[in-house]
Amino acid sequence: MTPILGRFLILASVLVSTTGAFIAYAAGAKRSPEGLRWSQRFAYAFAGLMVIATGVMEYALITHDFSVQYVAHVGSTQVPMWVTIVSLWSSLEGSILFWGFILGIYIAATTWVNRNDHQEYMPFAIGTWLSCGAFFSFLIAGPANPFLTVANPPLDGPGPNALLQNHLLMIIHPPMLYLGYVGMTIPFGFAIAALLRGRLGQSFLRPLRASLLLPWVFLTIAIMLGGWWAYEVLGWGGYWAWDPVENASLLPWLTATAALHSAIVMERRGVLKGWTVTLIQASFLLTILGTFMTRSGVFNSVHSFTQSAIGPTILVFLAAVLVFSVALLALRIDSLEAEGQLDSAVSREGMFLVNNLFFVVLTFTVLIGTCFPLIVEAVKGKQMSVGRPYFDAMVVPIGTALLFLLGVGPALPWGKASRKEMQRALLPPFITGVVVLAIGYALGVRNGWTLLTLLFGGYAAHVTFAQMWLPLRQRMKRGDSFGPALIDTQLRRGRRRFGGYVVHAGAVIVFVAIAVSSTMRTQQEVTLKRGQSTTFAGYTVTFTGTEERAEPHRQSTIAHFNITKGGGPPGGGGNIITTMDPRMNQYATMREPIGTPAVYSTITRDYYISIMNLQGDEAGVLIINLPMVGWIWFAVLMMGVGGLIALIPSRRRTYVVVPESAPDIDSEVVA
């Protein structure tokens, strides 16, 4: 019964999304309000069908209905309930259904929020979203159908891939990533609508920007959670390996970040419209490329789903969207022409341009590094892999330059900066930068890139905080008291601006923490007999023994260590600060046992113990001392929160069009 219901819902959604897309495009071409209303109804209907279909699949998973093929593939009565629930996104077919579910919700929500606005663009936007919806419904109905039936249902299934059961982050990382990935469809629809209409009016910038910022926030957090997950489970003390699929999540993030910046210039000066639209298209296309990478079996990666037939289908879709986007862009980019112009390169908008340039160069760098093995194989028939050295060598300088811009850009005024203005803006933060550099040097930092990051980081932090509190200072000068001025300038009227600087402050911390944690890490490999200790990086580690634990889905050997401060006597006589219990898990279905390291985090550093091997009374362990690594998670979260602050809509919808003749407009006017 369940599989039939599921298949019926999916077929209905193919029908609804296809019909809805046609109606919406026709309504756009004819400018028919009645057609727009109908396309809105179809958008809601598509969302409804997707939500119910996903509910049906969850029901099948929870009730262990092994007559459904997907449940027979990934379900198991032996795994905990949370694993059963998240099995929806643990394998190919379910994850595509989940994609449809999120797409449906995004489409319905955006359609509803803009139900009475932007009537000029909405039909084309809805048409584009529903076309994407049609493609994903088709995938679910055909090549990746999770609702196929099993003729002789097994009594129990194998459960999802063991690596995915190894950490609770499986609950949150994939949904965040999908919210980021799928969400890029929405700004893409808006961008296509602007191109089809041949104009991008000032009032349409708001939904465009908001629709880009929301998935950007999710993607930011998802990337961080992925890194944190790798760090918590993989046992090598790292959080980023330039794996093709990690890169796939980074690529749309880079272009979306560039687009968020160019959208600000577009809003202020009426320029870069075609460029912003291009970046938004690129962000969407890169999410589809990322989906192709994970699901085609072309790339070897820890994230790859098993080889499947949907690779070619996604590639055809990617190629079609690429061709469509390029053709539309070539036809219409000139009609989005600039209303304003840029006055000077040494100005805030000039820095925005350089920022965009660097983001795009970074995108191409990562993209080429990721695809290079494929290119070489296609051209020369040889296999090769591009490793960490390429990415580090290319990305570190560009990243450092971006940090520099993050400091200099906001310090420069809009329009044209005079020499005196420049000196006043650029010199004081430089002093802060030097102070931070000196502190780092005194604490033992010797790596050139890290020192440069500290200099630019100090600089950017100064500028960011100065900009953050600038409106507050102005208000207080005018005689307002601190409290109301704070709430009004930061959270009420200047919310967008304030949120943006919170993101910048987080980004500065991320840059510094990445530089410090990767160049200042120290590690030691040691074999300890039970009762033996070793002292490393200020702590004494004593191996107190092991324990076996059997769970239905895995066998674990847990090693116990006592951690005491300082040198201490052998045997660890001092006061025990904490115990650390790294473990080895052997899942029935895995190639190799999976270790779970233990991490002891303090504000300044992480102390990380990972088991290399366990034999009787001996434990070979890897101990890593990672300064500042915890700051990365915290600071990325801060970036997400900043994005959310900037996203909350203002109560009054006022749009201020900046006239061409007034380049030096005060920054609060628009907020």
Added chain:
Amino acid sequence: MNKTVLIVGVVIVAVVVFVLFAGLGKDPSIIDSPLIGKPAPPFALKAVGSGETVDLTALRGKPVILNFWATWCGPCYEEHPTLVANARNLPNVQFVGVVFNDDEDKIMRFLAQRGTAYPTLLDTNGKTAIAYGVGGVPETYFINPAGTIVAKYAGPLSTEELQANLAKALR
């Protein structure tokens, strides 16, 4: 019509689509190894159970399928029946298992429960695995009758993949 956008766009589309289509259908498990086309590194290792020494150079004249595995490896369990069945069906092909980083009694138990049709050798200090550049288990090397490595496969083999790679050794 903006020609610059069109030209740049068309170039990007062409490159992306060409590269990705070229990548489709390739199996990333078939791994390039610098050893392909080179003589297989020689070894003489003791067989589990019998204690006899098996010398690779003595196997010249027959294609050899050299499978690195371990009892702690899940996919090796999956692959084992395929290897045993093919070894029984292909009397003219010499199958050799090399166990990597494992205990002899565990291997004996594994083979007793699941059966075997070819010698299983003990690579005590992992030197043979290192000589072949084994990156993980299971990993399988196909050696032609002249003693040259012709293919390397990472991950559990299916019968089709085994035969496709074996064909290279018989060519």
